Each structure stands twice: as structure tokens, then as C-alpha cells.
Amino acid sequence: MSTxxxxxxxxxxxxxxxxTFGADPDQITPDATFEALDIDSLDLAELSQIVHEQFGVExxxxxxxxxxxxxxxxxxxxxxx
Amino acid sequence: xxxxxxRAGCALVTGASRGIGAAIACALAxxxxxxGVNFRTSEDAAGATVARIEDxxxxxxxxxxxxxxxxxxxxxxxxxxxxxxxxxxxxxNAGVRADDLAISLTDAAWGExxxxxxxxxxxATRRALRGMIRERFGRVINLASVVGPRAxxxxxxxxxxxxxxxxxxxxxxxxxxxxxxxxxxxxxxxxDTDMTADLDxxxxxxxxxxxxxxxxEVAACARFLASEQAGYVTGSTLYVDGGLAA
Numbered sequence: 001m002s003t004x005x006x007x008x009x010x011x012x013x014x015x016x017x018x019x020t021f022g023a024d025p026d027q028i029t030p031d032a033t034f035e036a037l038d039i040d041s042l043d044l045a046e047l048s049q050i051v052h053e054q055f056g057v058e059x060x061x062x063x064x065x066x067x068x069x070x071x072x073x074x075x076x077x078x079x080x081x
Numbered sequence: 082x083x084x085x086x087x088r089a090g091c092a093l094v095t096g097a098s099r100g101i102g103a104a105i106a107c108a109l110a111x112x113x114x115x116x117g118v119n120f121r122t123s124e125d126a127a128g129a130t131v132a133r134i135e136d137x138x139x140x141x142x143x144x145x146x147x148x149x150x151x152x153x154x155x156x157x158x159x160x161x162x163x164x165x166x167x168x169x170x171x172x173x174n175a176g177v178r179a180d181d182l183a184i185s186l187t188d189a190a191w192g193e194x195x196x197x198x199x200x201x202x203x204x205a206t207r208r209a210l211r212g213m214i215r216e217r218f219g220r221v222i223n224l225a226s227v228v229g230p231r232a233x234x235x236x237x238x239x240x241x242x243x244x245x246x247x248x249x250x251x252x253x254x255x256x257x258x259x260x261x262x263x264x265x266x267x268x269x270x271x272x273d274t275d276m277t278a279d280l281d282x283x284x285x286x287x288x289x290x291x292x293x294x295x296x297x298e299v300a301a302c303a304r305f306l307a308s309e310q311a312g313y314v315t316g317s318t319l320y321v322d323g324g325l326a327a
Contacts, residue, residue: 042256046214 005055007078014073017050018043030071037070051077088218091165092307093117093158095148095205096175098126100274101224104296105172106130108304110139115165119144119157119175140165148175148201158208167212170307173202173246174224178276183237191238198242203249206264210257219262220307223250225318227270227326233284243268247318254316263315265306269299270322290323 011030019025023037034044044067048059057080067073091114097106098120106116107130116134118141120127127143134141142164146157161168176198179190206221213219228236229243247266254264271277271284273293285293299321305311306319320326 042214042260049211049215 005081007074010051010055010077010081011070011074013050013054014047014070014077017047018070021046028070030074031069033069034067047073055081057081088169088216090167090169090212090216090218091115091117091161092170092172093119093144093161093168093205093209094172094174095119095201096121097130097172098123099130100276101269101272101296101299102172102174103130103133104300105174105222105303106141107133107137107139108297108300109170109172109307110134110141111137112304112308113139114170114307115140115142117142117144117157117161117165117168119146119148121145121147121175148205149196151204154201154204155208158205162212167216168209169213169216169218170220170222171205171209172222172224172303172307173205175201176224176242176276178236178239180235180239182235186237194238195242195245198239199245199249202246206249206253210253210262213262214257214260217261219257219260220311221250221253221262221264222303222306223247223264223266225250225266225268227268227320227322230268230318231326250318251316258315261312263306263312265311265314265316266318267299267302267306268318268320268322268326270294270320270325272296272299272321288323288325289327292323294321294323 015028018028021043023039044064051057057077067076092109094102094106096102097118106118110116118127118130131141131143144157146153148154179194202223223246225246226243229240250264250266271288271293302319302321
């Protein structure tokens with residue numbers, strides 16, 4: 001499973017998830033910070049859950065705490081694939 | 082209007098073979114929720130609760146699990162979700178008493194009551210919240226007690242667990258409120274069940290209503306808290322105690 005997943009697919013899932021959490025789709029760029037997107041810790045917990053379901057990647061609260069931007073999240077997830 | 086009709090999910094009531102838990106399971110089923118009827122030892126009684134629900138046209142599944150065992154708890158959720166979908170209403174009702182004066186209360190009696198009445202409710206809530214926040218709907222109902230907010234000599238363990246449940250209820254409620262998930266507690270007073278059969282007498286005289294409550298009176302409150310109409314009620318504790326804590 002993991003070999004078939006690309007960084008682009010991760011980016012797509014992250015972007016779509018952030019939009020469902022209420023972030024403005026036009027503002028979701030790789031450089032956008034979660035603070036600017038008004039994404040909070042519960043959103044990140046839900047994102048971790050979605051990532052686990054979709055890619056089988058387990059993210060702990062301590063991992064996610066270091067994540068500040070969309071690209072940070074994508075790179076972290078991609079590194080665990 | 083119940084929430085159940087519009088949602089593909091179910092309710093889970095822990096400790097639902099008898100007493101308050103059985104009455105709540107029946108009340109939620111009457112509102113259209115398929116219900117997981119958890120029990121630890123009383124298989125016949127759990128089967129009777131399921132039969133009562135099915136006789137009235139509801140759906141239910143008896144689920145054996147010791148809620149203090151995380152693996153059994155997890156397996157119970159998996160089984161129920163495979164059958165009826167996400168758990169959208171969780172009623173943490175399973176509870177035990179092991180009374181003694183604090184001066185002679187053993188570590189085992191302390192631990193058993195905290196594990197069953199508080200820690201298992203936390204684990205079940207954590208598990209259920211995953212599905213609830215994804216669904217943007219959920220109802221967690223924790224069965225607390227007037228004992229906790231109020232003193233009752235001989236129940237330091239029980240009071241600590243039940244007061245803990247009320248504190249946990251408030252904090253988790255604020256964590257998940259914006260996902261449409263509510264978390265509330267019900268604090269029954271003296272209710273006529275097997276578990277309180279040895280308690281009346283002195284306690285009954287302290288109840289302003291001068292009678293014990295019924296399990297149906299507690300279940301009606303759970304049914305309300307689980308409903309769509311209760312969507313703005315969260316972090317609260319509803320006393321069902323004939324005025325005992327007033």
C-alpha cells in the first residue's frame with residue numbers, strides 16, 4: 001500500500017481535510033500556517049485519524065505538535081509512508 | 082424528533098443488562114437507535130433487555146465485555162460498529178460499588194471502583210469520539226451520581242469516581258463542542274435498583290421527594306440528552322434525585 005502513495009496524494013488528502021474543517025480553500029497553500037487557516041489541535045487530531053485511515057500512518061500528538069504549516073504536515077506524513 | 086432516524090449509527094450503553102442501563106437501552110431503542118447492550122456477567126439479563134427491545138420493533142445486540150479491559154472494550158466497539166455503524170450515542174453507565182470507610186478501604190476496592198466507574202468511561206469516550214467528530218454528531222452521557230458532589234460516608238472511592246466523571250464531562254465537552262458532539266452527565270440520586278437495594282432507610286428520609294426514583298425517570302433524561310433537541314446542552318450535569326442535591 002505505502003509504495004503506491006505519492007506526496008501529491010498526501011497533499012490532496014491534507015488539503016481536502018483542512019477544507020472540511022472549515023479552512024478557506026483559497027488560502028490552503030503549502031506555506032499557509034495552521035494558525036492563519038484557523039486550524040486547531042482538534043482539527044489536527046482528526047487529520048491524524050484521517051491519515052491513519054487512508055495511509056496507515058500513525059501520528060502521535062507529540063508529532064503533530066511540531067507541525068505548523070500545510071507543507072510541514074505533508075512532509076511529515078510522506079516521511080512515514 | 083429523534084436523531085436516530087436520520088443517521089447511520091448506533092448507541093452503546095455499558096452495563097445495560099439491568100437497572101438504569103437496561104432502561105436507557107430501551108429508551109434509546111424507542112427513539113430509533115440500534116443499541117449495543119453491554120454486559121459483563123449477566124448474559125441472561127442482557128438477552129432479556131435485547132428481547133424487550135426487539136419485541137417493540139427495535140434493534141439491539143448483546144455484547145459481552147469487561148469494560149475495564151481495554152482489549153475487550155475495543156473488540157466490543159468493533160463488533161457493534163460492524164453491525165450497526167458508528168457509535169453516535171455512548172452511555173457510560175457501567176458501575177460498581179465497593180463500600181467501606183476510608184480508614185479501612187483497601188487498594189483493591191479503591192482501584193476496582195475507579196477503574197470501572199471512571200477509567201473505563203474515559204477509554205470508551207476516547208474510542209467513540211473518533212467516529213463522532215467525523216460524523217459531526219455525537220452524544221456522550223456519563224452516569225455520575227449525587228454522591229461525589231455530595232458526601233456519602235463509606236463511599237470515598239465511589240464519590241471520587243463519580244466526581245471525576247463530572248469533571249471529565251465538562252472538559253471533554255469543551256474539547257469537542259464545535260464538532261456537534263455533546264458530553265453531559267446524569268447524576269441520579271436514590272434510584273430503585275438492585276444496586277441500591279441495601280441503601281434506603283436513612284438515605285430515603287433525606288430525599289425531599291420522599292421516595293426513590295425509578296429507572297425510567299433516569300432513562301427519560303438520557304433519551305432527551307441523546308436527542309437532536311438537546312444539541313445545545315453540553316458540559317452539564319442533570320440531577321435526577323428528587324431534590325436530594327438541591
